[in-house]
Amino acid sequence: MTIKEAQELVDRWIKEYGVRYFSELTNMAVLTEEVGELARVMARKYGDQSFKEGEKDNLGEEMADVLWVLLCLANQTGVDLTTELEKSIEKKTQRDSLRHIHNKKLLA
Numbered sequence: 001m002t003i004k005e006a007q008e009l010v011d012r013w014i015k016e017y018g019v020r021y022f023s024e025l026t027n028m029a030v031l032t033e034e035v036g037e038l039a040r041v042m043a044r045k046y047g048d049q050s051f052k053e054g055e056k057d058n059l060g061e062e063m064a065d066v067l068w069v070l071l072c073l074a075n076q077t078g079v080d081l082t083t084e085l086e087k088s089i090e091k092k093t094q095r096d097s098l099r100h101i102h103n104k105k106l107l108a
Contacts, residue, residue, distance in 0.1 A: 003082045010071040021076050031069040038062040 001009070014021055022030065041059050043049045051057065074081045100106060 003085065004080070006067075007071050007075055007081060010068065011075050014072065014075075021072055024073065024076050027069055027073050027076065031066065031073065034062065034065045034069055038066055 021027065038059075041057065041062050044051045044055065045057055045059060071081070073079075
């Protein structure tokens with residue numbers, strides 16, 4: 001599935017099952033909440049914390065939830081994430097390609 005197809009799929013789902021998009025501000029708050037849930041799993045899986053009783057290692061599910069809300073926000077605000085990601089990769093390539101290659105911290 002391409003990013004464009006994912007945006008279209010989310011839009012169809014919202015229109016068929018979700019009644020309407022939440023407001024942009026609500027979705028921003030939901031995105032923040034979902035990133036927090038992802039951070040919790042990361043802290044338990046890769047950090048110093050352990051899973052509490054009843055918690056599960058659902059890393060992929062939490063990443064997908066973050067992506068879902070980000071796709072909603074892109075649709076609501078008219079952002080073509082494919083185009084924006086391509087521009088971001090180009091910007092990072094121009095700005096950072098040599099910086100990272102010469103970063104001794106990354107070579108250790």
